[in-house]
Amino acid sequence: MTPIRTHPSPPAGAAADRGPLLQATSASGNGPADELTVLESLERRTLWLATAMIDHANRGRPNRSGLKVGGHQASSASMVSIMTALWFGRLTAEDRVSVKPHASPVLHAINYLLGWLDPSYLTRLREYGGLQSYPSRTKDPDPVDYSTGSVGIGATAPIWGAVAGRYVDDRTGTRRRGRQYSLVGDAELDEGAVWEAVLDPATAELGEVVWIVDLNRQSLDRVVPDIAVGRLQQMFDAAGWQVLTVKYGRKLQALIDLPGGDALERRIDEMPNPEYQRLLRCDAGELRRRLPGIGAGADAVETVIAGIDDATLVEAIRDLGGHDLPAVLDAFDRIDDTRPTVVFAYTVKGYGLASAGHPQNHSNLLTSEQLRDLAVRTGADPADPWAAFPEDSAEGRHCAAVAARLARPPLVPSAPPVVPTDLGRTPNGRASTQQALGRTLLDLSRSAPDVAARVVTVAPDVASSTNLGGWLNKAGTWSSTAKRDWFADDAETLLRWSERPTGQHIELGIAEVNLVGLLGELGATWSRWGYPLFPIGVVYDPFVGRALEPWSFGMYAGGQSILVGTPSGVTLGPEGGAHQSVTTPSIGLEQPGCVAFEPAFALEAEWCLLDGLSRLGREGGNSTYLRLSTRRVDQSLARIPTEAAARERRRRQVLAGGYRLRTTPGARVAIVAMGAMVTEAVAAADRLAAGGHHVDVVVATSPDRLMRAQRARDGLEPGDSWILDQMFPQRRPQALVTVLDGHPHTLAFLAAHTGGRGIRTLGVTRFGESGDLPDLYAAHGIDTDHVVRAALDLLDRPE
Known part of the structure; x- marks a missing residue:
């Protein structure tokens, strides 16, 4: 297993409290820098790095296979403000964060700015041995708290992480103070796994759980027409969660605060999601025509926006709360740690990019011209796209302070106790x-x-x-x-x-x-x-x-x-x-x-x-x-050896995949049984012996390990293959009848060990129904009669 990455160790005396993190000075060294100014600068650089990583993976790196590399510039962009506020503003070393799958480039960009990711990896997104497509605890080279990628599962993982943490605390006498954050895409709330976790009664007691929903109202294919945020909020509230909403940014709120602005607020709140998304793609002239609508408040809305210049109007309509750093930070400061919290943060998918709000921007890539324009707007240098902030700049000092604060003590796992191999009991009856x-x-x-x-x-x-x-x-x-x-x-x-x-x-x-x-x-x-x-x-x-x-x-x-x-x-x-x-x-x-x-x-x-x-x-x-x-x-059918060494040999065989239960000289057929079907295998062997047909009985305890042994023998993976020689000795190849209470193809690979003498695979291939065992086994062809007939078919074949 690939080692799991951990945060670097903190320096002595590193802070551990929650709150504003700015400990930097301005680049000129003339005094404290403004926190918001520094955070906005970090936000712009994070947006650039995340977008440039995806662009390089698709255009800068040779594509030997011709297949789409992929990446999600728009999905990353909608999370940049939230993640900037969290990592650079409020996160502590004891917190853990699950990042929505498509925002992995943002996580890697932040880890790079904090000094936790070598810059060489910025050009290796989705490359073998490089940065994974989605955050991975075991495969990414930088610190990742939770693996995500399967929609809904990564979102719920911190709930179970909180339970596991509390369980360990009760064993060790410690009390963790950190929060368990989930950065959730709004489309993930369609997953049943999410609501199974939210509604479990134990979840309501987990005050350390915080979900932040990236509410950009878009799925992979389109703008979601009926996302019904109010209903979602009520569902979380009914489950005992604190519900916070970050809806409007400062620029949009300023318009709403103007005389008559309440009509503008009602208009925006009441319009369908697709209509609002369409406004994001409008220039100022079309925005003035579309925004008032045709309802009772249209005139009031038209009056409010009439006195606003074009640039301000276009910026304001996109200025949702999930992109307003002070609003996001304020929401974090209002979290009630006595119960789980969900923060609905309204965002624009592709915020800050030319593709912002476009209904098909999910996997869209910026053009080269659009990428150059983004570099200009974010203060990046296309000739040096991976440049970090100078160490003596306000941003550089802030990154160093945050890295020190978020560093965790080195993890030294304690060795688990040694598990006995055999408890000494021999069941009977x-x-x-x-x-x-x-x-x-x-x-x-x-x-x-x-x-x-x-x-x-x-x-x-x-x-x-x-x-x-x-x-x-x-x-x-x-x-x-x-x-x-x-x-x-x-x-x-x-x-x-x-x-x-x-x-x-x-x-x-x-x-x-x-x-x-x-x-x-x-x-x-x-x-x-x-x-x-x-x-x-x-x-x-x-x-x-x-x-x-x-x-x-x-x-x-x-x-x-x-x-x-x-x-x-x-x-x-x-x-x-x-x-x-x-x-x-x-x-x-x-x-x-x-x-x-x-x-x-x-x-x-x-x-x-x-x-x-x-x-x-x-x-x-x-x-x-x-x-x-x-x-x-x-249990007497098992014939457990009484001699210690022989018993240990049987145990090793069981764990390696199986053993020979009965061996008869000259037997041309072996019945390979799995699980409870050993009863039918032994009964069939007895009946065949009574008719003068001697067969062996082999018990398969792990087709999994037998398959791995076979691959090891073929040189396809490391491992031992000795169990195959003991179960299916090459010196006496036999035809096989396999039987299990499951699909017969599970043991079909054992045909490789028959020496060409044939195989009959018995098992269950269709849905069952109620009944007693004789009827059910007969109906599915796994009863003793079917085993006997299969063996006789093989015995009748010429050598």
């Missing part, structure tokens, strides 16, 4: 891998309490149905403040919700996106706060697909966690087709940053869980996906 999950956590709390203390479980209202009840009763539910359990004295209540700061389970509402969003941030505490956690999330397996994008994005951002999908497959039986997962086994096979297991027996589930825990909370670690079943399987 009939048990499911889902039951093994809860049992392993309880055993861990007894045999390795230091490891169990780092475990935090998360569930979207399915803790009891995924077998976490015993763990929950023992570990307690986490809450930043202790709460009374009103059912503590009810003898018939078996599941105890003891909410306290020392609890280790977090229960969310029924929203899988929230679950994995929180998992990602709990799994990043080792790199964000230096305190590693072992987060485990449980979710019904069919809903892994719903949670996949944000969980994948969390892994991309450096979050390490364990996701348990259970119950799984058509084995759910009577619960019906809506709860029967089909594609999830291959999801685990294909997901980067993650190791996927589907154990067949309870002890295998324990080994896989412990293996997953051992890879969390550390540099180079990764995540784990466990697909578990509610089907109770005869």
Whole structure:
């Protein structure tokens, strides 16, 4: 994993309070510089750098492939004022900021001005090894607090970062004072993930969360006709948020304050978004014709603007609050830290550019002439486009002061405790891998309490149905403040919700996106706060697909966690087709940053869980996906070796991807089973043996690791391939029958190990329905009869 960049360390005695940051003098050295003048100068240079970076990526760098490089000059421009005010005016070292994806060039420009980005990277936007298209904690060379890029997910990440920070605080006895900012594009508010996070009851308690909405009223394709800002404000207010609005800049407000200006204000407030956007593209003459409109106040509006010169009128109509530095700073100063806050900042997409307000400016590039004009207006030198401010200038001194203030102490992550590899239990009787999950956590709390203390479980209202009840009763539910359990004295209540700061389970509402969003941030505490956690999330397996994008994005951002999908497959039986997962086994096979297991027996589930825990909370670690079943399987079928070395050999094989359960001399066919289907595989082998046909039985515990072993053998990636030789020895190639409660293509790649003797892949390829297991397995062709027939088909083939 690429190291996560952190801010440089502060000098001794660096300030940590929140407030105006200006500590510079004027360039002439004659006294204090005016803060606003300096901030406006920084704003102009930031706009230039962000725009020039995108231009160079598209025009200055050779394009060997001929493909569009892309970039978002207009989307960046709408955020420049807000980000200038935040970074150079109010941000502290303890704050964290999630920057909307298309404003990444602004973030890099600011980091450059603060001395945190080497100037050579300004010419490497969207280049391999250079600056990423969107902010990335793990791939960008400069400090990035949150990875963004998947719309809506980056916006909500600071909510879960705040929860994770509070959880760590309760473990370490510290109290962080920083805010968690999200710079959100208004189109992101269309995403359901946003409202799932906003409406979770726990969010209303997070006073450190601040969202700043870049309200430019444009999407990728057009001006949004009915954005209904008032409704959005009411929704945040109903969720318990403080709602602040920054609508008019000083120049526009000056017109509104003139006699009769209330009619102008009503006219602007009431006109549709597209009409207002069209005004931004008008010269003064057309603006005087269009702006009054035809309503009752038209004459009053015409009178107000009649006495205004053309240049002032054109500037004023574009002067929205999100571009007025004093207005933005004032909004920051009015934030109420006792509840979450959202700031609606009205902006113009492309503000300061020739493309300002154009409905198709999302990916538009300025022409060379327009770029030269921008250089003149921002005081930049096209011949030296990457010039920083002189160190002895007011701007240079201010940048140095801000850099000192925002510098963070060096992060020294503590090493996570060593996870045991085997807890020594050998299950017997009939048990499911889902039951093994809860049992392993309880055993861990007894045999390795230091490891169990780092475990935090998360569930979207399915803790009891995924077998976490015993763990929950023992570990307690986490809450930043202790709460009374009103059912503590009810003898018939078996599941105890003891909410306290020392609890280790977090229960969310029924929203899988929230679950994995929180998992990602709990799994990043080792790199964000230096305190590693072992987060485990449980979710019904069919809903892994719903949670996949944000969980994948969390892994991309450096979050390490364990996701348990259970119950799984058509084995759910009577619960019906809506709860029967089909594609999830291959999801685990294909997901980067993650190791996927589907154990067949309870002890295998324990080994896989412990293996997953051992890879969390550390540099180079990764995540784990466990697909578990509610089907109770005869544990004696596992034939767990009693001799210590043989048991350890089996454990290593399970974690490497699988093992040979039964080997028969001369067997021409092997049945490869995954998960709960081992029962059918063994039964089929027994029936075939009774008919004189000897077959082997092989258990695949991780198609993911088997595929990686195969790629390693082919020289396509680093790693070991020894497990393939033990599961599919080349000295005795066999035809294969693969069977799993999921899509059959998951194991189809094993055809490479048959020596050309053939393969039959059995699995589930269509939606299920309610029923008992014999009927469902027969309907999907994964019952014992189908396994026997597939093996006989292969046995009938000539050598």
